[in-house]
Structures are given as C-alpha cells and as structure tokens.
Amino acid sequence: MADVIPPQESYIRRPKEVRAHLQKSRAQRSRNFAVVDSTGSWMERWRNQFDALAIPFLRSHEMMHPDAFDHSTLSVWAAAKSRNDFLFLENLPKDKAYHGPFVLPSNRMMLDFCRDLVKLGGLDKRIWPAHAESMRPSACGSGIEVSLRTAGDTLQTVLANHVVVARGPTWRRQWPAFYKLLDAAALAEIRHTWDLFDKPEQVAALRGRGIIVGGGLSSAHLCTQLAGRGHIDLLIRRERKVKQYDLGLSWMGWKRREQRREYEQASIEERLAKNRAARDGGSVSPELDAEVSQLEAKGLVAVHEWTEIATASFDGSWTVALSTGDVMEADYLICATGALVDAATDPLLSGLQEVHPLPMHGGLPAVTYNLQWGKLPVYLMGNLAALELGPDAVNMTGAARGDSLMGHGALAHAGQLRGRLLCSLHDECFGYSRDGPLQGMNPRACLLWTQSGLTGHGHGGGLWSCATKILAAEPRNCTSSAPVMKDGIPVEMAPEIWCGCSGAFSRGPWGLVSVIAEQFATFYCELGMIAPMLSWAEHCSGPECGCSVE
Template sequence: MDEDIHIHDIIVIGAGPCGLALAARLREHTPSALFTDSEHQRYHWMKASTTSKRTKPVRTSRRSRTDRDRLLQGPSPSKSTIDMAVLDAQSSTWMSSWNSKFSNLRISHLRSPMFFHPDPSDRDGLLSFTYREAREKELREIQGVVGKSLSKHQRKQQMKRKGSVNQETSYLDERDRNDYFRPSQSLFKKYCEEVASRYGLSDLVEEAEVSSISYEPSLVDKDSGIFTLKTSAGMKRARIVVMAVGAALKPKLPPDCPFCGLEQTGSVTHAFMRPNSSPSLSKQGNTLPPHVLRKIAAKKPTNIIVVGGGLTSAQITDTALSSGVTKVYHLMRGRMKVKHFDVDLPWVGKYKNYHLATFWSADDDEERFEMVRDARGGGSITPEYRKILQGHEAGGRVDICTETEIVGARWIEEKQCWEVKTRPEIEMPGIDHVVYATGLQVDFKGIPALQPLLGEQDVRCIGGMPCLTDDLMLSEDVPLFVTGRLASLRLGPGAGNLEGARMGAERIAWKVGELLRDWDKLSPGLDITENADSGYGSTGSGEEEVDSRRMGLGIENQFAVLGREDDEEDS
C-alpha cells in the first residue's frame, strides 16, 4: 500500500553536479554565497567555543542584555537535519555520468575555472584543496583572459591616440589570475568525493530510474502534499522533489538529419548514447562500434564523420584519431566559434554581476530567453582544442568542413559503410561511422516522467524551458524544483554549468527551509532550534531574530539587534 511507503522530506533526481551542489548546500549552515571568509572563521570559532569554558563579558552598555539566540549562530553541517534521498538512473555514486564522459573521451582537464564547483561552503574551496593536496601541477592556465585590463594611465594614453575608449566588459584583472586555471579531471573528481564525504553524502545515492512523477495536494491548508515517484527500484514518496538532471531527455539524433530511422540499419549514433554492444567500447571511447574497431585492428583505412561545432565534437574527433581512425570529417553547420567558456566571457569575468542584473531585470521571459541564446551562441570550442584540430588538419587526418550539412545518406550493407551527400558537396570515401555531437534538445514538456504531473498543471515554456518561480519551483502550489539547464530562464546563461549548479542550489535551499518550517514545524527528527539560524530560510523562529539571509546579503547586520533594544527601552 502507498500509505506504508516512507515519505522523505525531499527527493533529488540526479546525482550529477547540480544534485551534489544541492545536497551539500542543504547540509551547509554558513554558505559562501552569504558569508565572507572572516565570518566563516568567526562563526565556526563561536561554535567551537561553546563547548569550552565560557567567559562572561564585562557589560559596558546600558542595555540590559543581548540574548545569544538573537545573534546568528554558526554550527557545523548537521548530518541528519533533512530526510533526503537521491536517485540516479545510471549509478549509486555521485558524478558517475560526468566521470564516465570524461573517461570515455579521455578529457584531462575541465573547461571551467577554479571557482566553478559544487562546494557551497567556500568559493575558493577547490583552489584551497589543490594546494592542500600539493597538486598545483595539475592546473592549466586559461590563456588570454587575465592581465588584459588596461591601467588608468594606459586608458588615458589610448584616449589621446584614438579618442574615446569603450568601457571594458570582458577582461579580468591580474589579481584574479589564480582563479583562472583549469583543474584536471582527476583533481576535480577527488574534490567532489571530498565534498560528498564532508557532508555525509557518500552513501546517499540510490540507482533508480524515475518513470513517473505525480502529486497529490494536501486537503489541509498550508500543509504539504505528497509526490509519488515510480522508479526501477520501486515506489518512492516525498514532500519535495528536485529535478537536477540536465536536459532530462535521452540523447537522440536531430529530427532533421537524414539518418533518422536508419539507426538500426547502419552505424550512426549520438555522442551521449550509452554503448551497449561491446565492453571494449569503454576502453576505446563510446563513439566507435565493433566493426570500426576490427578494421583498426586489421590496419585497414577507416573514415568517420563527426557532426557538431561544440567542444564535445572536437574531443570526439581527437579521441577517434588517437584510437586509430585514419581520417575524420568534422562537419559544422556554421562557422567555428572559439571561446574559453560555454558562455561569453563577460558572463564569467569581473562584470558578470552587471550582466546578471540586466538579465534578472528583463521585462519578460521572452527577453531572458533571447539573452540566454545570445550569450551561449551555440556550440564553441576552446583555443586549446582549436590548436589540436589544426594540428590534425595539417597532418591530413582531419578535414574541418564549416557551413556544411548532410543532406542524404545510404547504408551499403555489403561494404558496411555510408554513402553520404553534403551541401556544399564534398568528395569523401565510404564512411564507416557517423557521430552526432549536437548537444541535447531542451523540452521540459517532453520529459516522459513528468507527464502525469504536467497533465494536471498548466506550465508555460519558452524554447523548451519552463517559466519557473524565482525560487525555481514549478508553481507556488507544487513544490517541484528544477535546477540546471532547464532553469536557464531564472539563473541565466550559465545555468547548465558548474556555477549555475551552485546558484540553483542556493535558491532551492532557502525555499526548502521555508517550506519545511511552514509544514508542521518541520518533519520529525529535524531540530528546528538548531536550524533557525543555520541558513535554511529568510527568517528564524524568534520574532526579533536577525534575518540571516538579509544579513548575509549585506542588507542587515547583527548590530541591528542593539538598535532594536534601544527602541524597546524607549517605548
């Protein structure tokens, strides 16, 4: 019976960066988004000092007293505050899909800078971890973005020579150089494991694919409804559900490609489709089928096509060549775009808050969608991989065909190869294999597991992305949260990257705390007094308590308590 199934406070669907960022944030009481380094040290020292001898301060003020519970506390993360479960379709470990993609494509370093990570406690946590583990040699500098800012003298000289100079919006100051290195995948993997261990999350993930999500509202006003999830591991129930699953759709070929319907006939795949034909694929990369591997082993010429203009397509091309493929035809619909990050540099650099403020103050979601599309600008590759591709091209092993698309294809069974037609026409031999690295389509309403829920909810979408509340909820009445790329209309162009994962976790954690307190003073076993000031909501349990969220954002501070006491005495 459904009534006998345990009801969790929250179920997180997805054990990738977004899921890890949220789970860690729900167990972090002093997040770096709200507290400075000095405040972290102060509050954790206050926590530690409560277990040692107490020193009574000499009262020099006319104020009668200032209660301890009216000042912000700084407890260490609790391991049992919220009844949380995490479900992942591929594994029972954190970051499994992420790690396997890096392994299959033999990617040594991340694309993102050092401050992009899922740890909520410290913006510089990954950098600190690197030095603590003495692994500085595993960092690679992001060339060409730091130290380009002009000094005041240089700007004056430029104005004399050229007249007015446009305001700098892209480049980064020299003092930020330490942030703009890229960690190795092995270093980042170890750091994520350390984050999961620190917050007691290591054994939290359960391998289970969710096939259906339904919601039954409460009959009592201001009480929680119940979500019911049908999964491959049985029925699950929760008061809150968070979708932290990227695009949330299974990879498939673009609907307008000539290979659609021929997947079972010939050798064509999407880059993110999981291999299912041979265990050896995990060693050779997930893009090469057995018949290609056999030709490589027999020293026969092999030719493949890689379609896409993003970084993944470049990585697949490089991996295929290192696996022994003779020649790769790399096709792009547009021109090759080269940039360091998946969004334009201004959204990552020192003026990113200005751009985010412009995004958040947009008139409507249609305008935000256009800003997201412009900032991302389609697929792009890094300068590092452009150099790699150019090296392969100079050696005659790669043909980079920009502004080219496939218009026809026929599988020749006896030769086990494709006959491909392109526009403009390119002469090429029989193609042994085709890989589409064209990203994943975003279609919130097309997610199969959400169909029971969407049948009862009127959800507006733009470009396949849902129009969520500011707290990333589906609606004020349905506590289904969405983070990651699907939350781009609220988080901005970087919603799908590691920084977006942390931003989304921050918003969701606040709202989760508010909801749990509103629902019967939290679930059994959740210490409300401990969490009143621990970063789980905008207000505490006391009527006169400092609003920790406003204080962390610089709107209010603890000295406001003193002013309030003056007001009380005067009255």
C-alpha cells in the same frame, strides 16, 4: 542578487578557515535523506564521459567546484595535498573586464577532491539506485507522488511534500535533420556521443575513416582521440567558434553584475533571446582548437564549416551526401549534437502540466521567481529554470543562484526555516544496483532520487559531481524505525514521521528527488544538471493525513 562566486581578489574565508573545514570530522547522526543514482556510486557518469573523450583538464576554472563552503576550497585542498594539477590559461585577456581565475583543474584532481568531499559529508553510504518515471500531485491534498522504477523493474509510488527536478541534459538526444530519413540499417549503426558516454569502451573499437557532426567540445575531443586511427571529417553547420568558456567573459568578469541586473529587468521573451545569444551553440576552447589545428596541418582531420548532412545510408560503410553537394565515405558516423530540452513534452512533467499548466517559451516553463512550478511544491533547476536563472543555468554560478532563489520560496512555502540543503548529483546511466541504502532511515521523510544528468565536458566544463558541506541544523524529531525494503525501495513506513521532503533528480527518462533535512548538506553540481536544492520539512500527522505509498 549577491555575487554567488566572487572574483579571485575577494575571498570569503581565509585559507586557514578552509583548511579547518576540510579537516573537520562530522558526527554521523542520522540525516534522513538518501541519494538515488542509477550507477550506485558517486560521479560514475562523469567518469565515463571524461574517459570516453580522454579529457585531461576541465573547461571551468578552479573556483567552480562542488563545495559551497568557499570558492577557494579546491585551491586550498590542492595546496594541502601538494597537488599542482592545473593548466594555466594563456589566451584570456588580462584587463579590467576579466581578472581571473586563469587556471583549470585536472579531471583526476577534481575526482579526488570530490571524493574527499563526499567522505567529508558522510555521503558515501547514501546512494540509492532507482529512477523516477512520472509524478503527479498527491491524492491526499498535499505533496507530490513520484513513480520510481527499481533494478528489479518494479514500479513503486512514493510521496514527497516537496520535489526539486534537477537533471542535466536528458536522455533525449538531439539529432540533425537527416536522422529522420535513416533506414533501419543506418539507425542501428549511427552513434550519438551519449552512447559513448554510457559505454566508453565503444570508443576503443572505433577504427578507420570517421565522420563527426558537431561544433562543440565533444566533437573536438573525439577528433583528437580518433585521428590517429584514421582520417576524420568534422562537419560544423556554421562557423567554427573558439572561446575560453561556454559563456562570454562578460557573464564571468566584472560586468556580470550589470549583465545580471539587465537580465532580471527583461521580459521573458527578451530573456530567452539573451540566453540563446550568450551561449550561442557549441564552441571549443583555444587550447583544444590548437590541437585540432595541428591535426589539420598533418592531414589527419578536415574541418568543414557551414556543412550539414543531407542524406546518409549504411551498407557495410557509410555513404553521406552533404549540403555542399559533395559525397563522403566513412566507417563510422558520430553525432555530437547535444540534448533536447522541451518541458512541454517531458514525461516527468506532463502530469503537472495537465493539472497546473504553465506558459512555455522555447520549450522552457515560466516558473516563478523562486523556481517553483506555479503553486505546486515542485521546483526546477538547470536548463528548465533558465528563464529565471539566466544563461549560466547549467553552470556552477547558476546552481548557487538557484539555491538562493529556491530556498527562499521553498522555505516560505513550508513555513519553516531550519537550515538548508543544496545538492547536486549526476550520472545519466540506466544501470541499477541492489546495494542498498537507507538502512535505519525513514524513507518517507528522507527520499532523494537523482537523475544525474549530464553533458558535461562539452558545455562549460564538465559535469561537476556532488560534494558536500555539512551545515549545523536543529535536529528533527524523525522516527528512526527502519523501512521495509523491496528492490532497494521502501514499501512500508511508520506513520508518525516527518514526511516533508525537498528533492532533486533521478535517472530515467527524467529526474527528480526528494529529501528531508535533519542535518543539512550543501552540494553543487555543474553541468549536466546542476541540482541544487533546499531542504525543509512539514509534519504529517500519520494515517489521518491520508498519505500512502502504493
């Protein structure tokens, strides 16, 4: 398929067109959708993650950003704002295999850029706090019923004709094998990096000698941040891996088209193997590896390759027995070991699997070419769709590709082609807020829940937050009656509405969303779970269709 993020030399639009896009005022017509995020604000989860690890620059280059208008938007925006917060990469080969980009944006600049994009799309007032717990095919014969839990711990069921499940690494932390052997005292003290992301202030409280488990960016950033407070032992279960991006350059340089063609022609088993080989577990960038090496030379950090924890116990401090036979003492123990992705045991998808089971391969469902769950109006993004999207499923390129694939299938399924909404959001926390959203909007026509998934910084550049480009679209004949709200969730709706929705993700155990398009926005979100989606609508004739909200 077409190259979704072209090389540096081939710009889609001229800089003056991009500047005009960034300066264009958007008419604030009612766009019947809302973004549900557990924190009640844009990019909060991403901020927490970068704050917890004190990450100054993203791992992804300047062309990987949330605005789909043009891949040069960030660079043009930076020039217009007289911002030069870029890090030039010294370790990338400058040859035929890779022609750039060679610069990384700073975290602060990306936050400011995304904030402007949110304002550009008029999305700053569209956040709706809640999370999705389960979903099932609707009893009315079409659509999907989704159970949402609100800040007041109230469970509501809402209906969407189409749902896109797009969430980043789930709340299901992946632990090393020794975790199952821990007693209650040790379980109360052990930490996962996600605990630190949920509460960044915990990092400031860490003092003394520490043990960190993991070989990716999270573990390396923790080393650089904590080494000044006490000696750090970094345990990596295999060799130390250093590479600029989480994917090999062959998937990002000129050979990526050839790689993509081969991938699309491969069997599912071959694709699974290609995905694992291309990502190949955790790695650190050359720049970060140099910082860790300097700490090693000063005696502040010791890196132990091919080393795992056999057993561990806590009695005021940690006593850890290693696979090498050595024993270590530590004041704290952190596992930077990522998340578990297994659709077969995913609470959000289990109801669908019972009704319409899909073959599973390595925990991933065999979705259709258009990322659809069989014939059900449910679409998957991110890691869950990796068998179709490829090894960059959780990166920006995977998000853009998913938009294209999903759009053709979803619009065909809905029988309409009115425009498109590509959206991705993030934030993985549970916190809810009652500020609320959706005033004057018809919820059944415009629900959007999001799980802001996340991982981020660690694998491929950090979680990209939602930004948008409003595209022209034919207005919809949606009712404008305001919904009756309870705990921020609509509980009564006017019957004559456009009840078709597309969706994205939510917090919760799992995420998802639902959206209807009167106007269409384009979002991108990297890592964590990129949640692109298309929006379409089907007309519901009101009470006659039997659809209801419990």
